[in-house]
Amino acid sequence: xxxxxxxxxxxxxxxxxxxxxxxxxxxxxxxxxxxxxxxxxxxxxxxxxxxxxxxxxxxxxxxxxxxxxxxxxxxxxxxxxxxxxxxxxxxxxxxxxxxxxxxxxxxxxxxxxxxxxxxxxxxxxxxxxxxxxxxxxxxxxxxxxxxxxxxxxxxxxxxxxxxxxxxxxxxxxxxxxxxxxxxxxxxxxxxxxxxxxxxxxxxxxxxxxxxxxxxxxxxxxxxxxxxxxxxxxxxxxxxxxxx
Amino acid sequence: xxxxxxxxxxxxxxxxxxxxxxxxxxxxxxxxxxxxxxxxxxxxxxxxxxxxxxxxxxxxxxxxxxxxxxxxxxxxxxxxxxxxxxxxxxxxxxxxxxxxxxxxxxxxxxxxxxxxxxxxxxxxxxxxxxxxxxxxxxxxxxxxxxxxxxxxxxxxxxxxxxxxxxxxxxxxxxxxxxxxxxxxxxxxxxxxxxxxxxxxxxxxxxxxxxxxxxxxxxxxxxxxxxxxxxxxxxxxxxxxxxxxxxxxxxxxxxxxxxxxxxxxxxxxxxxxxxxxxxxxxxxxxxxxxxxxxxxxxxxxxxxxxxxxxxxxxxxxxxxxxxxxxxxxxxxxxxxxxxxxxxxxxxxxxxxxxxxxxxxxxxxxxxxxxxxxxxxxxxxxxxxxxxxxxxxxxxxxxxxxxxxxxx
Numbered sequence: 180x181x182x183x184x185x186x187x188x189x190x191x192x193x194x195x196x197x198x199x200x201x202x203x204x205x206x207x208x209x210x211x212x213x214x215x216x217x218x219x220x221x222x223x224x225x226x227x228x229x230x231x232x233x234x235x236x237x238x239x240x241x242x243x244x245x246x247x248x249x250x251x252x253x254x255x256x257x258x259x260x261x262x263x264x265x266x267x268x269x270x271x272x273x274x275x276x277x278x279x280x281x282x283x284x285x286x287x288x289x290x291x292x293x294x295x296x297x298x299x300x301x302x303x304x305x306x307x308x309x310x311x312x313x314x315x316x317x318x319x320x321x322x323x324x325x326x327x328x329x330x331x332x333x334x335x336x337x338x339x340x341x342x343x344x345x346x347x348x349x350x351x352x353x354x355x356x357x358x359x360x361x362x363x364x365x366x367x368x369x370x371x372x373x374x375x376x377x378x379x380x381x382x383x384x385x386x387x388x389x390x391x392x393x394x395x396x397x398x399x400x401x402x403x404x405x406x407x408x409x410x411x412x413x414x415x416x417x418x419x420x421x422x
Numbered sequence: 423x424x425x426x427x428x429x430x431x432x433x434x435x436x437x438x439x440x441x442x443x444x445x446x447x448x449x450x451x452x453x454x455x456x457x458x459x460x461x462x463x464x465x466x467x468x469x470x471x472x473x474x475x476x477x478x479x480x481x482x483x484x485x486x487x488x489x490x491x492x493x494x495x496x497x498x499x500x501x502x503x504x505x506x507x508x509x510x511x512x513x514x515x516x517x518x519x520x521x522x523x524x525x526x527x528x529x530x531x532x533x534x535x536x537x538x539x540x541x542x543x544x545x546x547x548x549x550x551x552x553x554x555x556x557x558x559x560x561x562x563x564x565x566x567x568x569x570x571x572x573x574x575x576x577x578x579x580x581x582x583x584x585x586x587x588x589x590x591x592x593x594x595x596x597x598x599x600x601x602x603x604x605x606x607x608x609x610x611x612x613x614x615x616x617x618x619x620x621x622x623x624x625x626x627x628x629x630x631x632x633x634x635x636x637x638x639x640x641x642x643x644x645x646x647x648x649x650x651x652x653x654x655x656x657x658x659x660x661x662x663x664x665x666x667x668x669x670x671x672x673x674x675x676x677x678x679x680x681x682x683x684x685x686x687x688x689x690x691x692x693x694x695x696x697x698x699x700x701x702x703x704x705x706x707x708x709x710x711x712x713x714x715x716x717x718x719x720x721x722x723x724x725x726x727x728x729x730x731x732x733x734x735x736x737x738x739x740x741x742x743x744x745x746x747x748x749x750x751x752x753x754x755x756x757x758x759x760x761x762x763x764x765x766x767x768x769x770x771x772x773x774x775x776x777x778x779x780x781x782x783x784x785x786x787x788x789x790x791x792x793x794x795x796x797x798x799x800x801x802x803x804x805x806x807x808x809x810x811x812x813x814x815x816x817x818x819x820x821x822x823x824x825x826x827x828x
Binding site for chain 1: 464466476542543559607609611759761765768769775
């Protein structure tokens, strides 16, 4: 069975919000619209976003670092939002594992929002139905687009390629290899929801340079049988001649 | 010898009667206007957000639904536990149960994003959803209590009223279990996620329902100028005290259990100490106003005999109940989801970092109050049409064990 998902590399996410804006742009214009914003530029702005970037601070001051954490629906393999929906408007597709909401069946009771432990449910305040990330289901199967563009809008927009898209059930897919080899993990696995989206952890690359390495023991000038140049502070020709 | 109890309608021609209808009717209209305003403009004109998705209307709605099943208790005591002294009050108790449930459901439905799709909710059932089960339980309650009421009021069917009473009792327990489970089954929120929610709601329903019943009963007899025996009032107020204590017991056990579990320390600290308005509502509203003060008023010898004090205690139970619903429903959502235990979001461009804020708007409060008024306005209307209440509730008339004081 196919399970489409995103893998988000927290090591390279710079928190630029390109995924947020591209998601909003694509989905507002598509069947998932309107994703209403009210008072976007004034007091008390509210809005519907399928993808949000939140910022955490790790460690105690002054040894702190900032982590940008993009969060959208994780398309759980056992999604808690589906069984709670009274009308069955919330459902998980068998063919590709995407969790979707049937906007025509949703009565707007918002109970799914309570059930999602990740806070990924969004209410469209104007249409009064629950919405969520669709993994750009209207885009990834669109044969009028070139192959390379049949990916979620956020994946295409990410400037650092922190967002990858593919089938987590295919062990040879790019994202499965990433998850396997680079320590990909699920959010709150203890809930048993088996989120399909994975995160790649922050990875530190430290360079240790020994003092010896700063002095060149094998000066290439030796090979050319030329003596090393004089020390910088030694007198030059200009110092010893008067013309 | 068993005395025959005569039931009656109320006359309903006095100025006071019409004034009551006008006041309650105005509140209902205000509530309807508020619902229309929110429906027309959308969710954003309410104080609710993407984080606090259930607000003030749900506080009223859940309170009324819980109180509805509790209001049926008096009838259950007579039919299930065969206490004759409660029998004369049984029709009023069943009527109040129906009206409170209707009031609560009106609020709940009008606060749905799409009340127009109620037919979808009725035709597409997801049987795994406790919410869907609740719809069946609510509808079933109307049918079963309606039949029970019919059997009680129709003399030819009176023999069957006991069985209908049993069914209604079973159904009301199931209904409140279902309502409590709406919260108990939510494992994603630290404030709920507990099997004790269901029995706690059952006991809370006993207290809320009886408090409203006592007020309605005393008001009806006082305004009619008919006698309501001290024995009946004493019996009911003592029962109310027991129910309040029972509800408080469950609250204590719920919080003690959470305090024992390290992973729930955060949410407990939030409710009991650091939660601002939620902490204040918990201690001052739920515990003091809804529990300690009414218990003192009901059991202190000086106030325990005063009907004014008993009425006041009942009002306090209702206010405390609303506070309890607010702490449970809104407080439970305001506490942030613990995505990374021990870590909190320090910044977010979406205003969803940290503890969520919620300020109820006037429209939300009006919808809630309108629903409450709707539940209440049905009582004087129904009492005028059908014979729900005994002519006299004097102890000598209704209590088989009554002895004249020497």
